[in-house]
């Protein structure tokens with residue numbers, strides 16, 4: 001079956017957007033055999049929100065082609081707009097929405113507020129931009145956003161001399177009192193809780209008077225591919241970045257070049273559909289797969305074969321063929337790829353041999369404590385899942401249907417959908433939470449199974 005181009009529903013950034021669900025929850029469809037499908041997914045959250053920030057700080061008007069439209073990107077657009085950036089939707093060729101034309105502000109202006117929702121990229125990338133604005137900007141978000149670590153950004157900006165009022169807990173809410181400029185220079189932060197502390201500071205750094213020499217001190221920084229993505233995005237706009245010393249990033253001051261740039265499809269949002277091939281022994285192709293990318297989702301080409309699946313790449317078509325003789329358990333150490341873990345754990349819960357995931361302690365600080373959430377939800381269905389300090393261990397066990405809590409976490413919601421393909425009666429309480437990065441999920445999933 002060829003999944004058709006999908007037109008995004010009217011988007012309600014704060015609403016439930018429970019397309020396909022209701023108060024009773026969303027009954028995950030069960031596959032009655034191997035699934036065969038070809039589909040396209042919308043633009044990358046990580047690339048869209050980086051390029052929005054860089055376009056807003058650039059030396060002239062720029063374009064984003066085929067960007068993502070989801071709660072996280074709408075919050076980024078709204079936050080930048082509040083700071084005085086003009087962002088206009090213009091017709092484009094993308095299958096999932098318009099293009100964006102971005103005109104940087106003559107002068108960024110505070111005296112405003114930014115709602116971060118639950119978006120890590122908004123809460124970590126915009127405070128340094130607000131430090132460049134004139135006037136105070138207050139940051140706050142969803143209830144759970146107030147528990148996500150912000151220390152590297154708060155302490156980092158304060159150490160750079162930015163006046164930032166917080167209550168000392170190292171979390172939202174806080175106010176950045178921008179003066180229109182940041183001196184920059186040498187800075188040490190602990191980025192072991194999130195790579196986004198590094199990315200957030202680097203993105204604004206070319207606009208600091210002395211640039212930035214950012215040194216990480218502490219345990220290992222997670223999600224390194226996401227930092228590499230930030231560095232590549234800066235270099236593509238003519239910014240000089242030296243990352244040759246491990247744990248140190250040197251950004252030269254200077255202009256950020258305006259670009260007309262196409263956003264790649266979100267390879268991490270392709271994951272649940274590719275997982276569907278693995279758990280049903282079917283065949284799923286995602287089109288528009290980039291030949292070269294900094295997205296962590298490209299590592300699915302290594303991870304999915306560990307379950308016994310095979311991967312075939314022909315041009316821009318990325319195809320996964322699921323195993324015919326049952327899913328193999330895996331032993332994966334994934335500090336680089338925390339964002340991919342929930343869906344991989346869902347596959348592992350359906351495997352015939354044990355699995356172990358390690359090196360992912362930091363995902364306890366994502367949209368929810370993903371280690372606890374995965375263990376809770378799988379064990380409630382009869383699973384045998386143990387939390388470890390930095391991961392999960394899973395023994396094979398027959399699962400039965402029942403409620404599946406999403407905890408406002410888009411990847412928990414899609415993980416419930418994956419389990420439901422093989423286990424009748426899994427009911428996801430809030431499938432609408434997929435609107436954080438993929439509002440089309442319920443519709444695309446329905447088409448996958450049609």
Ligand SMILES: O=C(O)C1=C[C@@H](OP(=O)(O)O)[C@@H](O)[C@H](O)C1
Nearest residue numbers: 046194195196222223226338339
């Ligand atoms: O910069 C980014 O776009 C992201 C970085 C990672 O954050 P952490 O380093 O906090 O895991 C990743 O998990 C998140 O989904 C997106």
Ligand SMILES: C=C(OP(=O)(O)O)C(=O)O
Nearest residue numbers: 118119120121339366367
């Ligand atoms: C961790 C994630 O998001 P955020 O950008 O909010 O950190 C994620 O998308 O899996």
